[in-house]
Amino acid sequence: MIAITFSNSPIYAWVILPILIFLARIMDVSLGTVRLIFVSRGFKFLAPLAGFFEVLIWILVIGQVMQNLANPVSYLAYAGGFAAGNYIGLWIAERLSLGVVLVRVVTQRDAGELIQQLRDRQYGVTTVNGRGSSGPVQIIFTIVRRREVADVVALVKAFNPRAFYSMEEVGFVESGVFPVQSRWHQLSFLRLLRPFRKGK
Numbered sequence: 001m002i003a004i005t006f007s008n009s010p011i012y013a014w015v016i017l018p019i020l021i022f023l024a025r026i027m028d029v030s031l032g033t034v035r036l037i038f039v040s041r042g043f044k045f046l047a048p049l050a051g052f053f054e055v056l057i058w059i060l061v062i063g064q065v066m067q068n069l070a071n072p073v074s075y076l077a078y079a080g081g082f083a084a085g086n087y088i089g090l091w092i093a094e095r096l097s098l099g100v101v102l103v104r105v106v107t108q109r110d111a112g113e114l115i116q117q118l119r120d121r122q123y124g125v126t127t128v129n130g131r132g133s134s135g136p137v138q139i140i141f142t143i144v145r146r147r148e149v150a151d152v153v154a155l156v157k158a159f160n161p162r163a164f165y166s167m168e169e170v171g172f173v174e175s176g177v178f179p180v181q182s183r184w185h186q187l188s189f190l191r192l193l194r195p196f197r198k199g200k
Helices: 002-007 010-041 046-067 072-096 112-120 146-159 189-196
Strands: 100-107 126-132 135-145 164-170
Touching: 010 046, 010 072, 046 072, 100 146, 112 135, 112 146, 135 146, 146 164
Parallel strands: none
Antiparallel strands: 100 135, 100 164, 126 135
């Protein structure tokens, strides 16, 4: 009787329920973002698992919204949770730092110093001589883990603050040269998830 009375109280309908809807919406949208990352990275077992909980939470939330159509605060909580969930989902994606990125540097200067610095840090480097609109250029390719992109970009800018460089997502890498991870906070989350990847 107490539970029934509480669930019908104005405090529950106008405060507690919207807060629960807001938090649940954050969870399901964040899970959706993580699920997309798992799909793109080939985690064929984790992606459906995340999708299961994503849809389960969404069904529970939309059910509460439909039962309280006369409560506009629930609508605001639903929309606010969606917006916040996108932000938090992207934040989680950045922290996971899954995958690898191709960094391409094009420079007219002799890039020997930059190449040596990259190799000293155990990055694999491939160079190609080319010709740009204003003369000969050197093109440097290196594939790095996403969480190491900032370090590589810092090296490029230290070499030449006005250097042209671009980055693109790499869907799959069979083998390569990557720095040895020595610090505990640099341990790859990807390593923990490796058993769940496609083909494993």
